[in-house]
Amino acid sequence: MPVNYYIFVSIALFCIGVVGVLTRRNAIIVFMCIELMLNAVNLLLVAFSKMHYAAGVATNSGAGIEGQLFVFFIMVVAAAEVSVGLAIIVMMYRNTHSADINFLNRLKH
Amino acid sequence: MGITQILFWFLTALALGSALMVVLSKNPVYSVLFLIVTFFAISGHYVLLNAQFLAIVNIIVYAGAIMVLFLFVIMLMNLNADMNLQKSKLLKFAGFIAGLCLFLVFVAALKDAAIKKSLVQTNTGEIGLIKNLGNTLFKEYVVPFELSSVLFLSAMVGAVVIGKKE
Numbered sequence: 001m002p003v004n005y006y007i008f009v010s011i012a013l014f015c016i017g018v019v020g021v022l023t024r025r026n027a028i029i030v031f032m033c034i035e036l037m038l039n040a041v042n043l044l045l046v047a048f049s050k051m052h053y054a055a056g057v058a059t060n061s062g063a064g065i066e067g068q069l070f071v072f073f074i075m076v077v078a079a080a081e082v083s084v085g086l087a088i089i090v091m092m093y094r095n096t097h098s099a100d101i102n103f104l105n106r107l108k109h
Numbered sequence: 110m111g112i113t114q115i116l117f118w119f120l121t122a123l124a125l126g127s128a129l130m131v132v133l134s135k136n137p138v139y140s141v142l143f144l145i146v147t148f149f150a151i152s153g154h155y156v157l158l159n160a161q162f163l164a165i166v167n168i169i170v171y172a173g174a175i176m177v178l179f180l181f182v183i184m185l186m187n188l189n190a191d192m193n194l195q196k197s198k199l200l201k202f203a204g205f206i207a208g209l210c211l212f213l214v215f216v217a218a219l220k221d222a223a224i225k226k227s228l229v230q231t232n233t234g235e236i237g238l239i240k241n242l243g244n245t246l247f248k249e250y251v252v253p254f255e256l257s258s259v260l261f262l263s264a265m266v267g268a269v270v271i272g273k274k275e
Contacts, residue, residue: 001117003227007219009121013128013147015212020132022204028137028183032144035175036128039151042167047229050158050237054230065236065245071163072246075170076257080264082175086182087271093186 006047013040027089027099031082038078042071113231116157124150137183141176148172158229160237 013036020033049067056063089099096103127146134140148171155164235241246254 001229001231003229011215012125015208016128019205019208023201029140043151046158046160050229051227053234053236054228069250080260083264083268087268091271
């Protein structure tokens, strides 16, 4: 497959995530859209890794392996981020009895 | 059109359609379920690219662990249809237009990129297998690997401290 198909799929997924973050007010759905954006980037990294592998396998049998390792570390960081973020959302819900993201406006006062 | 291309377009349509439904559906539980479908479609893309380790990890970590956490939190909060969070139509429209503009800018910037003709190798290739990834991870990237364990420990402590009742 040409790499630009993967580029456009990832751009579309990322932009759907951006639209979700900008238009929804439920904090959990905003958080899920952030996960969607992370996954779009992961897909693009794996596609580029395979592109570099196809180009450089003749000289270096491990060409492009770093892309897949970065995806692994992105998954690690995303898991840590989700655990802390959901704890913050639960704490916010306990204080306000809603998951409305606009409540966080008050943090600036 | 070979089987690889048919699978590629099917998985792409599945991923994009369910990603749209994540944003559009009113009930947060449906959003979580559609997000799981999206993650399975992305795992299918990884299998198609012969990144088998990442496909399995994506299913176990994202669809298995993170999404269960989301479902637990949603059920804990009892956020049902009674919470109709209304946002002004103008803001929704502005957010949609902003995302669309971002999409158009990306597409316009990358549609004539020089790497357009480069091929992505599907179905073959050794680097996605767990043997090669593990060798590289534990030889060259062992320090980031250990640092990520510290990150997990601090995230666990942070989640417990934030989540516990006063």
